[in-house]
Amino acid sequence: MPIAVIGGTGFYKLLENTVPLQLRNEYGSVELMRGNYQGREVIFLPRHGKNHEFLAHEINYRANMKALQELGITRILATCAVGSLNPEIQAGDLVLIDQFVDFTSNRPKSFNKYSVDMSEPYCPQLRSCFLQAAKELDIDVRDRGTYICGNGPRYETRAEIKLFQQWGMDVIGMTNATEAVMARELGFCYAVVTIATNMAPGITAAPPDLATHRRVVQENRARLTQLLLKTITLVPEERHCDCRASYERALAARASQLKAGEGA
Numbered sequence: 669m670p671i672a673v674i675g676g677t678g679f680y681k682l683l684e685n686t687v688p689l690q691l692r693n694e695y696g697s698v699e700l701m702r703g704n705y706q707g708r709e710v711i712f713l714p715r716h717g718k719n720h721e722f723l724a725h726e727i728n729y730r731a732n733m734k735a736l737q738e739l740g741i742t743r744i745l746a747t748c749a750v751g752s753l754n755p756e757i758q759a760g761d762l763v764l765i766d767q768f769v770d771f772t773s774n775r776p777k778s779f780n781k782y783s784v785d786m787s788e789p790y791c792p793q794l795r796s797c798f799l800q801a802a803k804e805l806d807i808d809v810r811d812r813g814t815y816i817c818g819n820g821p822r823y824e825t826r827a828e829i830k831l832f833q834q835w836g837m838d839v840i841g842m843t844n845a846t847e848a849v850m851a852r853e854l855g856f857c858y859a860v861v862t863i864a865t866n867m868a869p870g871i872t873a874a875p876p877d878l879a880t881h882r883r884v885v886q887e888n889r890a891r892l893t894q895l896l897l898k899t900i901t902l903v904p905e906e907r908h909c910d911c912r913a914s915y916e917r918a919l920a921a922r923a924s925q926l927k928a929g930e931g932a
């Protein structure tokens with residue numbers, strides 16, 4: 669079974685025999701790369717497009733996830749960059765987030781067809797693969813964290829950041845809640861390692877700055893890529909989690925609602 673990786677643009681260069689793929693579905697067209705790593709087929713999806721052409725709210729999350737489903741993907745490993753709201757999380761730190769709060773309103777956020785269980789939004793099996801890989805490589809990964817998903821494209825005000833901190837949020841980004849919801853809605857196993865690239869405004873006096881963000885990503889790219897590649901090798905063929913079953917329960921519940929409605 670192929671594994672999908674969603675992340676920044678550099679990753680696919682480490683795969684073997686890469687070929688570009690272009691898929692079209694009812695939501696739009698998607699550009700991906702297909703390759704191999706240690707005998708395992710890997711599909712790579714550059715989240716923001718091959719040339720970073722899509723801002724967070726412009727990403728066609730539905731087309732992306734549907735394309736992965738059509739390719740027979742069942743597991744997705746993701747990485748994304750975040751700002752830190754927690755002084756214990758410094759620039760360059762890796763955080764395997766376990767919860768999110770969705771604060772977005774400027775994009776399609778769901779396939780809008782049935783209600784899925786999101787109480788544990790990330791796959792426990794893939795999370796433990798990430799942690800095992802980190803342990804084997806001696807890479808520090810914080811194993812919990814709550815992510816708040818902001819609208820973008822603007823950054824937050826100091827008052828917003830203060831509020832999010834009071835709510836107990838650890839990191840902030842603009843993509844992950846949307847991606848995680850749609851992953852669950854299609855029954856994928858999905859987990860994400862985030863990299864903190866800066867402290868959010870209000871925690872630091874420095875304004876958000878793209879050059880710093882790029883530098884931190886660049887400095888940590890090798891570590892993050894190693895972690896991803898190792899994790900790919902540790903994902904077992906069989907799924908021992910509830911991700912697929914919770915999706916099937918959602919489908920069945922919706923079908924039964926519709927049936928009951930028909931009979932009423």
Ligand SMILES: [Zn+2]
Binds near residue numbers: 909911
């Ligand atoms: Zn799972």
